[in-house]
Amino acid sequence: MDVQEVLKLADDLVFINTGKHLDNLQEVILRGTLQGQKYSKIADEFHCSEGHIKDIASALWKLLSEVLGEEVNKSNFRVRLEQVKFSNLWNFNKHIVQIGEVNFCENNSQSPKVPNSPTDEEPLNKGNSESKLRQFLAEMPKCGIFYDRTSELTTLKQWILQENTRLLAILGIVGIGKTALVAQLVQQIKDEFDFVIWRSLATSPPLSILQTNIIQFFCRGGAPVPAPNADGVVVSENGATTGGLPLLNYLQKYRCLLILDDVQMINSSGQLAGNYKPRYEDYGTLFRQVGELCHNSCLILIGSEKPREIAALEGENQPIRSLQLNGLGAAGGEIIREKGLAEHQKWSELIEQYRGNPLWLKIVATMIQDLFNGSIYEFLSEEKLFLGDLELLLDKPFNRLSESEKQVMSWLASETAPVSISKVPENLQLSRSQFLKVMQSLGRRSLVEKIPEGDRTFFTLCPILKEYVKTNYSRPNI
Structure with a gap:
């Protein structure tokens, strides 16, 4: 197969599985790969950074791997495509027919x-x-x-x-x-x-x-x-x-x-x-x-x-x-053990602070090893909860919030005890209907904790979310 045939086959496979053709940069990367060019050379020709080329290439190899069901990378790209040419998948697009706006297989x-x-x-x-x-x-x-x-x-x-x-x-x-x-x-x-x-x-x-x-x-x-x-x-x-x-x-x-x-x-x-x-x-x-x-x-x-x-x-x-899905509870101790942290008597406190969230516990355990020489006691003695890499992790769900949700989250973070929603805090500037909709929305996002007491329900944020909100959002004027 010559370069043009390989590029055409790659484009066909990507289009069949995503509905989109290769863009100019993706095609340049594939062409350069077939010609034995390094990413730095491709970056120079396309007038962009080598890091950007590597990111686009990595995503492209991942996409092709998913399409073909086996690993595709820079070194085996041509071989994988040549294997496909001589398989039934080469004619896969011939088995697609159009009905309305949807493609089907014959x-x-x-x-x-x-x-x-x-x-x-x-x-x-x-x-x-x-x-x-x-x-x-x-x-x-x-x-x-x-x-x-x-x-x-x-x-x-x-x-x-x-x-x-x-x-x-x-x-x-x-x-x-x-x-x-x-x-x-x-x-x-x-x-x-x-x-x-x-x-x-x-x-x-x-x-x-x-x-x-x-x-x-x-x-x-x-x-x-x-x-x-x-x-x-x-x-x-x-x-x-x-x-x-x-x-x-x-x-x-x-x-x-x-x-x-x-x-x-x-x-x-x-x-x-x-x-x-x-x-x-x-x-x-x-x-x-x-x-x-x-x-x-x-x-x-x-x-x-x-x-x-x-x-x-x-x-x-x-x-x-x-x-x-809630946290792991005591089972979170297995994560702490895997990270090599001692001080077993402090495990339950650490798990509670981070709500038994497996990924949060992995991140915080790594921070404790890196910054506190593995001492949970020293880490928990800090005046404020340390977020570290957790902050970047929480950016994604918080960036999805509406402005009214951010206001309510700021209010909840400022409260030292769980609160009732029987009335709207005056300075939130939300109607009763708007306030209830926001609380319902935050619940559907798994961001608020509900605490039943008798026939009433109170609401709060877990310590990690409180610290994140205080760090990233200014409190409304209440």
């Missing part, structure tokens, strides 16, 4: 397949030729050390396998372990499903692109495309239409486990929780119909903000549920 007796892909398992015969196990988990993080979440796993397995929960949200603040929990869950229940697909919404793909991409997975797994009727509408086996969302037909025809991670990224920043970005409202339609239509599949949403559809439809006797 029915073929032999579905295209990525060579040597670790995420595409061989079909397992369950006594039915259509019942093939296919797992597409390239975007699922590898399961490393898993800290005690036995009760949560038991609950989730019961909801999904025994109670046929169709729509499920796993929620919690950054670092709490949502993705790790679901990855562990998938390993334990994946053999119960015909298809298992994990996709990240971190890049905010439009639903049309995500839907096309997922349907391609079904096609690669041998699933035939549901045919439209004379009016061009796809009707499910039970006679129901799916509101122009053909993905739902697959969820009804097969038993599927579909996981969407980083769901908060399709919501707008600077607004209350649950407001979709412009032209992303069709995600809400998808979530609602997945919860309402009859099928044996399960859609799991992972995020830091509860979708409004979940909030409106969930219930104990409903096939729509949510699990609010």
Whole structure:
């Protein structure tokens, strides 16, 4: 293959999986790589920094790795693409047909397949030729050390396998372990499903692109495309239409486990929780119909903000549920032990301060080693909680807040004890209705703690969030 052929194939693969062609800089990087150029040389020719070229290249190798299901890097890029040329995937784009605004795979007796892909398992015969196990988990993080979440796993397995929960949200603040929990869950229940697909919404793909991409997975797994009727509408086996969302037909025809991670990224920043970005409202339609239509599949949403559809439809006797993930408690001591910290008598205090958040504990334990010679006692003796790298971690969720949410967070951070919301603090300049909406939104973002006392509920912030808010936001005039 010459340089132009390789570039054309790379562009085709990226377009099929993302709906976007290579941009000029990506093409320059690939061309330079094929010609044996160093990143510094490519940077000089494109008049930018070498660091910028490395960042773009790293993202590009990651994208191509996800597309091909195996590692792609600067040294093996050409070889990987040449392997693809002589596989069925080279003709993959020939198996795509257009129906409306959505691409589908044509029915073929032999579905295209990525060579040597670790995420595409061989079909397992369950006594039915259509019942093939296919797992597409390239975007699922590898399961490393898993800290005690036995009760949560038991609950989730019961909801999904025994109670046929169709729509499920796993929620919690950054670092709490949502993705790790679901990855562990998938390993334990994946053999119960015909298809298992994990996709990240971190890049905010439009639903049309995500839907096309997922349907391609079904096609690669041998699933035939549901045919439209004379009016061009796809009707499910039970006679129901799916509101122009053909993905739902697959969820009804097969038993599927579909996981969407980083769901908060399709919501707008600077607004209350649950407001979709412009032209992303069709995600809400998808979530609602997945919860309402009859099928044996399960859609799991992972995020830091509860979708409004979940909030409106969930219930104990409903096939729509949510699990609010809390800290590890005493099990967080395992993280402290791994980091080599002694002073066992101080572990519980440290865990409580950082609310048993696995990632927070890892970060603070590293800080204690670096700055306090491993002494938890000395660290806790500081007058103020030290945030360190936690501050950068918390910037992401806090940058998504509306101005009214920032005001209320500042008020909560200034209070020394949990507060009632029976009346609005005068100087917040919010109506009663606005104030309640903000409190509800902060709860859906997992940023406030609720403390029941008798028939009343009080609200507060955990110590880390209080310190972050005091450091980064000026207190309103109250």
